[in-house]
Amino acid sequence: MKIKVFADTICGWCFIGQVRLDKVLKIFPKTNFEIEHIPFQLNPDMPKEGIERNKYLEIKFGGKKFAQPMYDQMTNEAKQEDLNFNLDKIKKTPNTVFSHLLIKLAEQSNVHNEIKEKIYQSYFIEGLDIGDKEILINIGKEFNINADVINDFFNLKNIKEVNSYISVVREKKINGVPFFEIGTDFISGAQSSANLESAIKSNLS
Template sequence: MKINVFADTICGWCFIGHRNLNTALKKFPKVKFDIKHIPFQLNPDMPAEGILRDKYLEIKFGGKDYAAPMYENMKLKAKETGINLNLDKIKKTPNTVLSHLLIILSEQFNLQNEVKEKIYQSYFIDGFDIGDMNVLISIARENNIAENTFKEFINEKNIQNVTSKILIAKEKNINGVPFFEIGKDFISGAQRSIQLETVIKANLN
């Protein structure tokens, strides 16, 4: 069964959705899933070097205090999924193109699930800058992807490929992530694993 997951690596709801999808998939041990990561950028105009977290919250929400209710809700939902978000550790909001490229590369080695999980953990739990090449190289190495393999993958053609996939989401009128295309159905938002499981089951019949 084919599942397309539209997500951004700095999206906390996407991290929750990622975990919930993995929980749902465990209910179908005999089913072969073809899961594709489709890049999405919440901030397509983000400078390559990213911006300081406080400045980002100011631009996006009008300041930290205005963002607080949404993040508190996210923390609660994350805890239900077994994730303890450390949002206070995040000092910079990065550009996510390089992290998307690492996930796409990792699909060649069937490691996209592990790499995606580690990218989310690095950002939301450890507070690392996942726009930093050294952080991503470390994640690649941890998953037995050679540094040179990753560096060679970062070229104009592949960067344009990420950009074109982001445009696919716009053409489909996907304005928020995570967004799952499961068989013939789609499901929007960080839905609980039981809801994802129901949609998967419906598409097996």
């Protein structure tokens, strides 16, 4: 069964949704799932070097105090999935193009799910700058992807391909992520595991 996951690597709800999906997939051990990760950019105009975190919160929400209630809710939701978000560790909001490229490259060796989860962990739990090439190269090396191969993949042609998905998601009218295409069903948001399981079951019948 083909499942498309539209997500951004700096989206905490996407991390939560991914963990829920992974749990649900284990309920169907006899089903062959093909997971495709579709790049979504929450901040398509983000400078290549990213933006200092407090400045980003000022631009996006009017300041940290206005963002805090939403982040508190997200952190509490993450705890239900045994994820301990450390948002105060995050010093920079990065451009996510290179992280999406690493996930795409990882499809070639079928470790894209694992690498995507590691990128999420690096950002939300360790507070690392996942827009930094060296950090992404180190993640890739953990999964036996050669540093030179990663560097070569981070080229202008592939960057343009990631950016081409901006118009794809607009055409599909996807305004928020995570967004799941499960067979003929569409699920928006980090919904419950039960909802994801129900969608899979309805497309298996």
